[in-house]
Amino acid sequence: MNETVANGKFGQSVKRVEDARLITGRGRFVDDLVFPGQTYAAFVRSPYAHATIAGIDLASAQDMPGVIRILTGRELADAGLPPLPSGWNLSSIDGTPARVGLHHALAVDAIRFVGEPVALVIAETRDQARDAADTVLVEYQELPTVVDLAAAIADDAPQLHDGIAQNRAFEWEIGSSAAVEAAFAGATRRVTLSLRNNRLIPNAIEPRAINVQWSAFDEAMTIYLTHQNPIGMRGFFAIMLGLPSENNLRVVSPDVGGGFGSKAPAYAEEFAVAFAAKMLDRPVKWTAERSESFLTDAHGRDHLTTAELAMDDNGRFLGLRVHTLANLGAYISTSNALVVSYMYATMLSGQYAIPAIHARVEGVYTNTCPVDAYRGAGRPEAAYLIERLANLAAREIGVDQAEIRRRNFIREFPYQTPLIYCYDSGDYEGCLDAALGLADYAGFEARKAESQARGKLRGIGLSAYVEACGIGPSKLLASLGGGGAMWESCEIRVQPGGSIEVLTGAHNHGQGHQTVYAQIVSERFGVPMDSINVVQGDTDRIQAGTGTYGSRASVGLSAAVHSCDKIVAKGRAIVAHMLEVNLADVVFADGIYSSAASNRTVAFVEMAQAAHGAASFPTDQIEPGLVATSFFDPPNFTYPAGVHVCEVEIDPETGVVEVVAFNAADDFGNVANPLIVEGQVHGGVTQGIAQALWENAIYDPDNAQLMTASYMDYGMPRADSLPEFGLCFWPSPTPVNPLGMKGCGEAGAIGAPPAVINAVCDALGVDHVDMPASPEKIWQLCRAREVS
């Protein structure tokens, strides 16, 4: 890869400018902030997963030292806090809207998952709040629970929400069932697969945190919130709190320690804390403890899917039929109706030309933590399914797993799938060949023999994923049920002295925006990166934007490019007057304005000075100052793609699966900063391998207690369990934005799980293994293999 540099252009590996501050403990996170009159919140949480609240006795807790106020769900509801808002309107096949189970910030009558907040204690110190919370007496009447998807839709299943029979929230479809019927009728070969996409717990390193200041004087609230989308949250909070307008509310997200989607929802606890701050007229702070994060941060995945793939005798895919039960948890979290429908099933064509596809998704309530977007958000679930089916197809037809993919690749772009999306660009076979080269695919049999000599089983697995990033085209999203547009803005302010502020509504929580935005602006203006300050995460400074998720930085960076273009163009007009030449003769390159008609040149900084001095040009024709704002609404999604190749070695005596090699060729379009992109792939692949081998949220089927509620039982990935990754880029720049960037944040988490499981299945010679491929499960398969 490229040499690492401290100051550089688009496409160079510039070291992240924010790292020195963050890794030396100079980050500033929400929990670091303490305000005059600060109070602290602690939640009383239900130890039961399904119960009615028969009574709450606050008497002894209220007398505890330092206690200021204890609030219950009933009190908040009576005081006007509405149920949580939905971020997406999904309709069922029959046209009816999704059946939404009301979600109160604090439970009012009923508990539907373990850890659900019941009361909020505000005290002078954190410990006092916690002590009092332990003293609140809640009388619960336990109800039977359900955690399993198949059990939840049975006639006699415990019902979570009044009026929502069999816990079915919606039944949604996409594609043509008639076309799929016809395709199956004409097919000679087919494969069928049932699989579970395991539930994950996000585990951002910084837990959720909020600190709210209310000013009764001007009815203004400031919310410090660790979040991926502070501007979007301003709208939610303004409505929920009944503030006169968004102008009465400022949301600030300072440094954010990881999100992976779990800091994108609008959460119950945060609304309760903000509402309490307004009621008490004092600042209220809450920082989740790690055990609260496990219980209540929106979980990810959790699908139960059955699929059938129809083929001809040569293994050409003809039709795909998919049915998925999606576990919503106890309530529909902010974006989850979108995640399980249009973020998931639209991607089921994968990298393949499949003429007929139909998918049906049923959203189901269970007594578990609500599910929402988690790194990839629907797209990993789709890629896992289609890439597992591809390998089953290869087994059925009797061809190599690379060959079955070659026979079905989409080869011409743009490509309209049968599932709304129109892929922008790609070179799937080129990417495959690059990945196979990196992985020394041809040498696998020799390595397998060497493993065998040591008593180990070796397997190799491919996955060829495609996903949708750069969310998103507003008109299309609105037509699918979107509640808000998803363009991005960027304002660039050039000061008289030449220093530059770049303000964007995207929000950094580990992506390196401080660096990449500065790289792009630095190159466009020909000025050093250290003259540029990137400003994010404060709604008083940035007017408009929709945050960071779904690798949508390319949208914000495109807005930055347009603002740069406006500044450069205005500079040309100013310089034409300064040099007394025709506008058409002024050119700008490498930070210098010049003209063939003049011996003088004007540096960008001199132009900035002149723009503010306003003495060298007619101000009735050119406005003084140097500020430009742009809004970029992409005409389409971008479609990053890639091929991941995983090699595993299995110890048949213990069932331990070791990932011994992992290679990937990815098409992210043009890459702004290879160093950062490699880091994103490393992190994503690590999370993907972890889903395939270790991570798994388990609820007790008898009482819906979370059995994996700490790091003692929830398996996180460790560096020593991973091989050195071999990566390369195989870019097909996208035409949908001016930088040709596609996005890279989710790729690893999408591509890795099927590559790992395909490798495990290859090693064992079996059709399927559900994730995670835990040692005992694999040992049982090895035993069965020995017996046969």
Next chain:
Amino acid sequence: MYDLGYSRPATLAKALELLQQDDLAQLVSGGQTLMPVLRARLAAPSQLVDIARLDDLRQICTIGAGIEIGAGMTHAEVAASPVVRAHLPALAALAGGIGDAQIRHRGTIGGSIANNDPAACYPSAVLALGARVQTNLRMLDAEAFFAGMFATALEPGEIVTAVHFPACAVACYLKFRNPASRFALVGVFAARLASDEHRIAIIGGGNGVFRWHEAERHLDRGAGVDGLDTVPLDLANFTGDIHGSADYRRHVAKVITRRALTQMA
């Protein structure tokens, strides 16, 4: 964590005095088990009496052909000790494989054996090597010291001060890590003592450290490692959980016993 007091007495005698005066006082050494328990508000001692830095508990020396390790020695210190590495390299390796670097610099041998977590590594070495546990009151054989999961023969007011390990011919500790916690799902300490007797001690079964007597007799008879698979190992020694059934744990115990013995050969 609930509010509590903290004291760091200068001598063992002073520590004992504090314990005698206050029934709710709790000894702490490295705190690697106790601190998470306190943080989760699962215990509410009145005060912590910190003995981790008492000079009396902080030595490693040879005694005859064996070695003595002070109860306050951290895992990192045991792992790095030239004395331990020369006399009982398997014990040094065990200590160097406990937890992560932070834990190894806090946790102590005395704390580990006094707590007797069924997934802790040290008890297997103490039992397999026939070590003796020195307390402020008496010397206890390993067999008499461990009394099932989280239980020992220690009386109230009794403090582990050192562990005496006799010399051994050769030993090996292997553990199969729980993928989540990295504690031992199963750990096996295999030893051939100076007397040529074999000892196999197993941890992670769930009921506390125990010896696999059948395997010891099998080996003492001179039977080979290969025949171990058919040697009985009572399933009652194992319990199951989400990370592995009792049956799986027993199977893994057999596999890693064989591997440990193979490494010793």
